[in-house]
Amino acid sequence: MALPELPNWETTPDDVAGAIRQVKAALRTRIDASGRTVEEVFAVMERRVLAEVEDIVATRARGEEVWPVVRYTDIANGTVDPATLELLQRRGCLIVRGHFERDQALAWDADIVDYVESNRFFETYRGPGDDFFGSVGSKPEIYPIYWSPAQMQARQSDRMARVQQFLNQRWTHEKHGVRWFDPDRDSLYPDRIRRRPEGANSAGLGAHLDAGTLDLWMTQAYQRAFRHLFDGTVEQYDPWDASYRTDGPQYAGTTMCAAFRTFQGWTALSDMANDQGVLHTVPIAAAFGYLLLRPLLSDVADDDMCGVNINKVFPVKEQWHAPLLDAISGIPDVQAGDSVWWHCDMVHSVAPVTNQQGWGNVMYIPAAPWCPRNEAYASSVREAFLTGSSPTDFPEEHYEQTWTNRFQPEDLNRTGRRGLGLAD
């Protein structure tokens, strides 16, 4: 039986409240037409997610680590044990121990300091270019720096490529004869650096996710990607199915990510204790299904998507999502050279800290495999790389345009050239 079609908006709707009303009504009608009620469909997803919450709470109560932990050498040798792979599939996040040698990571951290100081960055810093991250005093915590030799060496390294390939392989990247992305080739998504000094106070970041905003319900590609949530086959919803994920646009806005990332991630450039304002997630890969269905229940106003709006990160709140928040789990202690990864649809937050002990330094490097969407973004990344500009996903700060000691095209290896689309 053919279900009623959904209305879709490929760019931000002019009348946002009207579009929400329209799409919610259509989603409810479509689910009803499948022979199930919205309440029934949501209850299936709720049971699935609450079973994970229960397991996470029990794991924590036993004093065990909630986050899956994998050694880099096991990834490199293909010897990650099946139980850990199964846990990773459920939790959707992991720590890679010894991804880089600790000395290598500390040397990169020192190189970044030399790089910015040699270019008088702290004297010329103009303040945060967006309102997403705050800064402390005159020195930023988030450096809008993209093209240091250290960052590019890490991005094009064999060790990074190997871990990204492992992470991409957690996804179903080929289905019904369509190859949605190439798990063996990354697009080197350039992002910033965080260096949070000893003694820092930070308010942290509230629980949110970065996968999108209203576009998650409103564009055709996303409606297809999340089809099982909306067509009465909710049991088949698979957070690891890449179908339709890699060609859809996101609505423009300061929080958008033009690329498709299988995992968000960062590499530690300092040792960090687990109580020093570190990353937390709701480590349940399927929780996103709960988040997408929750606004369809009758206790949410017809023009409200549980607070999700354009140009604002997708908020996760006590009011609508309380059961998920019981599962919030921080990373364990990490050492410089370890890396931290979480599924692109995953709820995450950063804990507050006062008088931080030790540094909190990371290089943001995700896994963004080659696909139509990332190939399109790579052309603007190439341009930014060649001119030392800020990539188009980020504020137009362009500090590095005149910095002559930035990473040069002749320093690219084959992985780097392929990532930028300069080689096949």
Ligand SMILES: [Fe+2]
């Ligand atoms: Fe985020």
